[in-house]
Amino acid sequence: MPILEVKELKAYYITEKYGRLYRVKAVDGVSFQVNKDEIYGIAGESGCGKSTLLKAVSGLLKPPLQVLEGEVIYNFGDDVLNILSLKDDKQRRQVRGARISHIPQGSMSVLNPVRRIKKAFQDLIRAHLGSMERSRFEEMVKKHLDALGLDWSIMQAFPHQLSGGMRQRLTIALATILKPDIIFADEPTTALDVVVQRGVVQLIKKIKKEQQNTLIMVTHDLAIHANLCDRLAIMYAGKIVEEADVDVIFNQPQHPYTLMLLKSLPKLGDKSIRVSAPGAPPSLIHTPSGCRFHPRCPEATAHCRRENPELLELEKGHRVACFLKGGC
Amino acid sequence: MKADSKNTQIKQRRPEEVGVKEASSKLLVVDDLTKVYTKGQGLAKSKIAAVNKVTFSLERDKPEIFTLAGESGSGKSTVAKLILGFEVPTSGSIRYKGKEIAKLNGEKEFMKEVQPVFQNPFETFNPLKKIHTYLYETEKNLAEADQGQLVEESLALVGLSLAEIKDKYPSEMSGGQLQRTSIARALITNPSLLITDEPVSMIDASLRMSIINLFKRLKEEQRVSIIYITHDLATAYYVSDRIAIMLRGEVVEMGSVEEVLDNPLHPYTQLLKASIPVPNPADKWESEIALSDLETKEYLRIGCKFSGRCPRVKAICRECEPENYQVEERYVRCHLYR
Numbered sequence: 001m002p003i004l005e006v007k008e009l010k011a012y013y014i015t016e017k018y019g020r021l022y023r024v025k026a027v028d029g030v031s032f033q034v035n036k037d038e039i040y041g042i043a044g045e046s047g048c049g050k051s052t053l054l055k056a057v058s059g060l061l062k063p064p065l066q067v068l069e070g071e072v073i074y075n076f077g078d079d080v081l082n083i084l085s086l087k088d089d090k091q092r093r094q095v096r097g098a099r100i101s102h103i104p105q106g107s108m109s110v111l112n113p114v115r116r117i118k119k120a121f122q123d124l125i126r127a128h129l130g131s132m133e134r135s136r137f138e139e140m141v142k143k144h145l146d147a148l149g150l151d152w153s154i155m156q157a158f159p160h161q162l163s164g165g166m167r168q169r170l171t172i173a174l175a176t177i178l179k180p181d182i183i184f185a186d187e188p189t190t191a192l193d194v195v196v197q198r199g200v201v202q203l204i205k206k207i208k209k210e211q212q213n214t215l216i217m218v219t220h221d222l223a224i225h226a227n228l229c230d231r232l233a234i235m236y237a238g239k240i241v242e243e244a245d246v247d248v249i250f251n252q253p254q255h256p257y258t259l260m261l262l263k264s265l266p267k268l269g270d271k272s273i274r275v276s277a278p279g280a281p282p283s284l285i286h287t288p289s290g291c292r293f294h295p296r297c298p299e300a301t302a303h304c305r306r307e308n309p310e311l312l313e314l315e316k317g318h319r320v321a322c323f324l325k326g327g328c
Numbered sequence: 329m330k331a332d333s334k335n336t337q338i339k340q341r342r343p344e345e346v347g348v349k350e351a352s353s354k355l356l357v358v359d360d361l362t363k364v365y366t367k368g369q370g371l372a373k374s375k376i377a378a379v380n381k382v383t384f385s386l387e388r389d390k391p392e393i394f395t396l397a398g399e400s401g402s403g404k405s406t407v408a409k410l411i412l413g414f415e416v417p418t419s420g421s422i423r424y425k426g427k428e429i430a431k432l433n434g435e436k437e438f439m440k441e442v443q444p445v446f447q448n449p450f451e452t453f454n455p456l457k458k459i460h461t462y463l464y465e466t467e468k469n470l471a472e473a474d475q476g477q478l479v480e481e482s483l484a485l486v487g488l489s490l491a492e493i494k495d496k497y498p499s500e501m502s503g504g505q506l507q508r509t510s511i512a513r514a515l516i517t518n519p520s521l522l523i524t525d526e527p528v529s530m531i532d533a534s535l536r537m538s539i540i541n542l543f544k545r546l547k548e549e550q551r552v553s554i555i556y557i558t559h560d561l562a563t564a565y566y567v568s569d570r571i572a573i574m575l576r577g578e579v580v581e582m583g584s585v586e587e588v589l590d591n592p593l594h595p596y597t598q599l600l601k602a603s604i605p606v607p608n609p610a611d612k613w614e615s616e617i618a619l620s621d622l623e624t625k626e627y628l629r630i631g632c633k634f635s636g637r638c639p640r641v642k643a644i645c646r647e648c649e650p651e652n653y654q655v656e657e658r659y660v661r662c663h664l665y666r
Contacts, residue, residue, distance in 0.1 A: 045534055265533075274541075
């Protein structure tokens with residue numbers, strides 16, 4: 001049984017402006033499964049709903065974000081949990097942090113600028129394990145930092161004294177100190193320099209190996225996915241359009257959007273002409289009719305304009321949502 | 329002080345020995361450019377050379393795309409600010425068509441010929457101002473014409489039409505469209521040099537290449553030279569002719585982009601190249617790398633700035649600042665190539 005199962009999830013931002021309701025369909029009917037011990041990647045451009053998907057799946061629902069339909073089921077082995085059925089945010093908070101953990105985007109704004117790093121660790125541990133002796137706390141944190149190759153001296157620092165890469169590594173350390181079963185990473189490498197980026201990927205791999213947890217990685221950078229993930233889902237305008245093993249996505253992509261994304265990637269040592277698709281990603285308030293990619297798709301037919309293709313299995317483990325590839 | 333006296337002992341070998349005659353055949357000459365910022369006050373005062381002895385030049389008759397690449401804090405944006413005259417250099421000089429930029433600053437002729445394109449198009453434009461007013465204002469102020477013809481021509485160059493942007497606010501347009509408008513605005517004055525500071529880092533992956541291809545076309549068809557500042561070596565390889573790799577204010581390697589990135593000589597360039605993620609699952613990172621110390625530590629380091637992380641460090645690297653050494657067609661600032 002998979003550790004995480006998402007069924008037909010619909011999460012919209014619903015706001016009211018001048019007496020009119022606006023529905024931003026950020027996640028619109030998404031289903032996927034994540035197996036234990038695997039690294040599952042979610043790729044897509046900015047504004048395709050990938051961060052919202054993470055929020056909804058980890059139960060971080062704050063208005064105007066609402067889940068309209070769908071189920072999110074965690075199976076931790078000893079405990080099966082439907083996180084959306086928990087009405088009380090207190091109950092959800094017990095799960096988050098201890099069993100599900102979240103590495104946020106932009107470490108700059110995550111750590112409190114007027115408190116030392118140590119305090120952040122203290123807060124987290126106190127909230128989940130209750131108060132403990134100082135020596136035990138220090139031993140626990142030291143052990144974790146040693147394993148990640150970070151120095152104890154940074155615990156006394158304020159966030160502004162550290163570089164962006166160091167802050168990001170610290171937030172990763174903070175998110176994994178309680179050995180969660182599932183880690184959600186939301187663009188952990190974005191806005192970092194290439195060398196630091198590699199260091200962060202290195203660190204995530206290390207944690208994964210040591211703690212044997214499941215990782216869900218969200219980023220727009222396909223090269224990072226190629227480096228890290230086992231399976232990869234491509235999102236476009238609130239829907240998953242293709243999902244397969246990472247090798248299959250890169251070597252035999254089927255959906256026209258995936259093809260286009262891969263074609264536009266420049267590579268070192270290759271100066272051949274790269275093109276990007278015409279048009280821009282659609283607004284999630286006024287989504288196009290039928291297949292959401294049809295205004296930009298070079299092969300779109302009248303059928304694509306009318307109806308929405310379902311995400312169907314093309315081969316074992318390779319799902320595609322496209323009429324041209326045998327969808328219906 | 330100690331480092332300075334050593335520098336004078338070794339004969340300076342600059343990438344370009346510039347004379348006044350030579351300068352007039354060049355579009356832009358950046359010569360020994362240094363910018364020092366002071367940090368803190370009183371006893372805690374320290375000096376950081378954000379740009380340290382940077383030298384390069386662009387030919388007048390041969391338009392090219394010249395990339396300044398490096399990590400954040402390598403001083404690449406400061407070089408752009410210095411060329412545009414937003415900052416005043418501490419020492420060294422920048423000459424545009426043989427004239428000192430410090431003296432040209434604010435002159436219309438100079439503003440007409442050197443135009444900037446900034447990183448985030450949503451911050452470039454005032455959100456409360458309609459987008460087309462920027463184009464008309466530039467035309468009126470710098471091109472000294474107000475027929476609107478130049479506006480339409482330059483919009484056509486970037487693949488937009490006036491109807492698409494007329495009466496729109498920045499928030500109503502996509503990042504890609506807005507960045508194209510920003511480039512169109514720069515093209516109104518028919519410039520010879522575009523300074524683009526991370527022009528695609530805020531653009532969606534599927535639209536990024538359209539902007540990059542636009543630069544290529546501008547170079548070939550409009551004969552515009554472009555200084556392309558980026559941290560993305562993959563697009564730099566794709567678009568540019570020459571590249572300079574910067575580290576903590578210094579250019580550590582400079583040469584044609586194929587040479588530098590296919591076969592990097594400086595250990596830092598080698599590290600950078602190894603850190604670019606390859607979009608191919610068969611090619612995963614296996615080995616581990618060393619990460620940098622605090623930024624300021626590297627700036628203040630005596631000797632080679634990379635000596636703290638360099639896998640091939642020698643005793644001399646920690647004591648004495650390397651000069652620019654010429655290896656075939658390129659320049660490397662590393663003691664290994666003495």
